[in-house]
Amino acid sequence: MDAEVVLQDEDMEGSWTLLSWLAAFVMVFGGALPYVPQYQEIQKSNNSEGFSTRVCLVLLIANILRIFFWIGKQFELTLLLQSVVMILTMFAMLHLCCTVQNTNRVSTKRHRLSDLDLNYFWKWSAFEDYLLFCFGFTVLCAVVTLLLLDSVVFVEMLGSLAVMFEAMLGLPQLLQNFHNRSTKGMSCLSAMKPRPTSTPAPPHLWTPCTSFYLSTEVPSLKTSLTSGSILHHHHHQV
DSSP: OOHHHHHHHHHHHHHHHHHHHHHHHHHHHHHTTHHHHHHHHHHHHHTTTTOOHHHHHHHHHHHHHHHHHHHHHHHOOOHHHHHHHHHHHHHHHHHHHHHHHHEEEEEEOOOGGGGOOOOGGOOOOOOHHHHHHHHEEEEEHHHHHHHHTTHHHHHHHHHHHHHHHHHHHHHHHHHHHOOOOOOOOOOGGGGGOOOOOOOOHHHHHHHHHHHHHHHOOOOGGHHHHHHHHHHHHHHOOO
């Protein structure tokens, strides 16, 4: 009887171990998966105008800051690995966008980081410039973190800044859609990226994508969509 109980306990423990590894795998790679359709869309259309590379900027800064926050205040290792995977994913997106843009470029004028032209910040022609900027930002964070690592306020500020930047995720794509007056070439799945806790993104991150798509691609719904948004806002205020 005791042997059966022990076997059942071992089976239960093994099942929980498998589930925990599966959950960790989902958390590590789940944040990057929504960008796979976007990557495929850019490859297929050979056009990156529908995707805002500033989304990559926001996520790169957020995840670099989160890594340094981990150094000051260690949290779950799974979330640290999630940040590393997300950084690699954003570099893959930037590399593809640079390749496509250089292929379709009509003008021979190239914009480089060394030009120090703020009008073309994060609109550089070479992928190496994005790597160089991120390397410089990482070194700066490393130096400051090394000097202020003992400060609890500084460490907490790093975490707050990481969360703040990630909360701004939907803004660059929304501005890009507004500028293009279209959502063509954009995958809405990339605007619904899960947060570090692996829970679905809150409505304030994915609603702008959906709302803009409906209001531009389906003009007949524009009036009802606007009215619905106002009623929804009024309901929350009440």
